[in-house]
Amino acid sequence: MMMTMWMRMLAGALLASLLAGAAQAQTRERQQQRLDELMPYVGEPVDSFQFWKLTQWELVGAQQVVVWPRLHEAYLLTVDAPCSELEWAKSIALTSSVQRVTARFDAVRVGKDRCRINQIRRIDMKRYQAERKASRAQ
Numbered sequence: 001m002m003m004t005m006w007m008r009m010l011a012g013a014l015l016a017s018l019l020a021g022a023a024q025a026q027t028r029e030r031q032q033q034r035l036d037e038l039m040p041y042v043g044e045p046v047d048s049f050q051f052w053k054l055t056q057w058e059l060v061g062a063q064q065v066v067v068w069p070r071l072h073e074a075y076l077l078t079v080d081a082p083c084s085e086l087e088w089a090k091s092i093a094l095t096s097s098v099q100r101v102t103a104r105f106d107a108v109r110v111g112k113d114r115c116r117i118n119q120i121r122r123i124d125m126k127r128y129q130a131e132r133k134a135s136r137a138q
Contacts, residue, residue: 035060041128048102074123083115
């Protein structure tokens with residue numbers, strides 16, 4: 001009886017592990033799709049951007065996150081590896097100085113991690129939204 005219970009627990013753990021691996025793979029695939037969708041609208045690297053509060057954020061890679069400091073203004077941030085907690089984050093914060101987030105100085109804070117921002121690139125959200133609206137109208 002003890003062996004049967006142990007076998008059931010082992011089988012349950014294996015199943016949970018497989019399901020978690022599949023969910024992570026789907027998430028990474030979705031993140032890559034989203035990044036690919038946004039890349040045509042991503043500009044050249046900039047040194048910094050104005051920041052008062054984080055309106056929204058979206059993980060688009062193991063070291064890449066899109067942040068919206070204002071409703072129609074978005075930036076693709078690339079952080080230094082490793083940033084192990086970013087992939088599983090439910091919330092993030094940005095460091096800033098004098099209401100500016102600066103590449104190679106500020107960081108994405110997630111859990112106990114402080115992940116230095118290596119690169120900042122502005123996303124042309126107005127053009128992205130206009131082209132999406134136009135493609136839906138066709």
